[in-house]
Amino acid sequence: MFGERAFGLANYFYFRLSPNMLTAIGVRSKAPGEGMVGNEVGLVAQVEPASEMQPYERLLGDAIKGELMLFAHQEEIEAQWRIVEPILTRKSPVYQYEPGTWGLPLADRLTPLDGGWHFPLLD
Known part of the structure; x- marks a missing residue:
């Protein structure tokens, strides 16, 4: 042109x-x-x-400045463990079922208010 x-x-x-x-x-x-x-x-x-913070930049900066908002306190950690520990230490049974099936009828007891287990429809 x-x-x-x-x-x-x-x-x-x-x-x-x-x-x-x-x-x-x-x-x-x-x-x-x-x-x-x-x-x-x-x-x-x-x-x-350059205006974006690098990974851990805010965390380290807050630690240096003494800002505690991003850090858990001892009481919080102990409360979390009180909730999680029983789940981790509980022994749950493992149920065997036939391959190619949707599992045991026992699953119906988990959802009785919803009408039991809903089997997916396969096309």
Whole structure:
């Protein structure tokens, strides 16, 4: 269009998702003046990762500053263990059933208020 043939000088859309998000639009437009000379013009929008925190950056920063919001207290941890420990130490039986079946009728006792176990429909 501008009387010049240069490889790679064309209109473009450019999208990059990783590692840094970037969107760019480039066009060839007429350069100022009387001659038909092309000029490459571009618009670039980029998200700079410098403003993002690195993994553990906030956690370490809060620890150094003495901010305790992200850290569990002893009482909280002990309460969590009181809930979880009985589940971890309880012995549950393992029931055998025939391969290719939906399991034992015993499963109906787990959902009596919902009408028992609902068998999936296979097409």
